[in-house]
Amino acid sequence: MAVFACARCDAELTVPVSRVALPVHAHQYVGHELLPVLMEPGTYAVDPEPSGPPWRTWSETGADEAAARGVHAPVPVLSCGPAGAVVVAPGDVRGTRLVPGRCDGYCMGLDGRDGPNLACVRCGQPVATRLDDCTLWQAVWFDPDAVRALAADDPAPAADWDALRHEYEGVPPLEQPGWWNPRWEAAVGAALACVLAASGGSAVEVPGGLLAETFGRALDLLLPPGRGPGKLLAPSGPGLHGPAPDIALVPRHPRTGEVWQPPPGVAHAVPVHAGVWIGLAFPRAHLPVPVSGGLPDGVERDDPLPLRPRSLFQPDHRLFLHTLARLPAVREPWLRGVYDRVSRDPYRRPF
Template sequence: MAVFVCARCDAVLTGSVERVALPVCAHQKYGHDLLPALMESGTYAVDPEPAGPPWRPWSEVGAEEAEARGVFAPEFSLSFGAPGAVVVAPGDTRGTVLIPERCDGYCIGLDGRAGPNLACACCGSAVATRIDDCSYWQAVWLTPGAVRRVPDDGPEHAMTDWEALAEQHQGAPPIESCGAWNARWEAAVGAALAHLLSVSAGARVALPDGVMEETFGRALDALLPPGPTRRRVVLAGPGLPPADEDIALVPRHPRTGEVWRPPGGTAAVPLEADVWLHMAFPCAQLPVPVTGGMPEGVFRDDPLPPYPWRLFRPDREVFLSTLARLPAVREPWLRGIYDRMRDAPYACPF
């Protein structure tokens, strides 16, 4: 556990928080509604990539310098700000005040366009950026260099091993009660789709029926060329029988970010754990109680499970950002997919 303090005056700026993996949806923009908090209360994550100004266009950076930073395909611009921004839930901040002249936003909240908009209440130093505008996950990003991490004596949560993770069976449902697809699912599938394409070698792949086909199938049909199916994708991970296929969708640990490794030569495609858990252990609605009974011929009259009002669309920006950071995108066939999707923002499947 840790707390973050002002680097200038040592004033405490957060409650006691524990480090977890950075969510794949951390920089996602979704719809035009207010989104909930990005981070769970009592947790923080670190973004290893540079963030914020100054920005340099791709034409100025060049492919060689970009590849040295782990970006292998052109992006509109690259940040040359400091790496290592820390993100916490807004409710975990302490001792900060808004900077009125930096409270700009696009719609109904703050989007951080003017730079750090939270100051230390003790010394007035700009220390963080509050994000709560529509389309953004609500979060507070602590500015690298303006804050300092201090160990805290709070109780550490026991590390969840892979077997315990599988036993939780608490995956995030793919569909909201209103019939919209879960934004976290669209981000998670967008990132996994980039990895899946990179290991497919450009050949058609087969998916099992059900939610995997519903979320990945249309995208693979649109992005891969027609031809015979050469490889098969399965779910693999803790609590599931061993996979004997070429490609496996496996969980990424929610705390450490570690990717579960399948045995043998099976290629691993990482997927966010809460999405993987729902795919691996779906909760079916039973027509009768598990215990006791109901009169013969009588079934539950609970509301039907939510049904999506549109086809699933992986998050395009998460997909492109992930693909641009995979060395495989330098292969001509995969670079062709990247360029086509970057230049056609509303093309199928996005």
């Protein structure tokens, strides 16, 4: 466990929290609605990328400097702020107050547009930014230069892959009244960029069902036609058996961030949010007709009826572009063409 404190006066600013992997949807924007809390109570995560001002445009940074920072395709702006921002659930924060004049937002809450909006109660130093406006996952982001950990976490135990399905619930792909879960849109958007890079421009064969709904349509629209035999895309991981696919979707452990290592024979492994991976690897089948009489073990109720999607699935285009820009493969002409096309018209299908 760790407790974060003000770097100036050592006042404690959080309850004891344990480190977990940064959620893939941490920087996602979702429509015009209030979103739940990003982090589970009692946990924190660290963003490895720079965040906050000062900002520099692509033309100011230059391709060579951007590549040295791990960005290989043009992006609107690059942060030159410090890396290592710490994110926690708002309910785990202690000893802070809102900063007058920094509480603006779009319409429903705070969006951090004026900089850090939480200050240490003891010394008054701005230490964090609370986000709770529409489109944003609710969270408190601590400035890495304004806080320090009073006690470091104990070393995390090795990931127990055999217990993954029992310890962590899968993320449902649909929410009431049939909208796609934004966590699925984020996870698939990020993984889609890696699948494209792994394809090398060849066709990708996707099994039917949920995998085809989430990945298949996007791949058909993005990959250039007539580029040789297809590569098979399928989940691989603990509890799954069968022939190894060419491109394996494997789970990223939600606590340690460790990526499951596929067996020999898998040419490419693409990490996916563990909750989404569970849904893809072990989809829950719904019965086509109601069951009469008693319900035997393993049979689901027919009331309420299973949700059906109200629209086609759309991977998160912002996370797709963010991930693709940070893959060296985007420098290949065909993949750079995909990046430029989506950048110019991000809301065109499948985005």
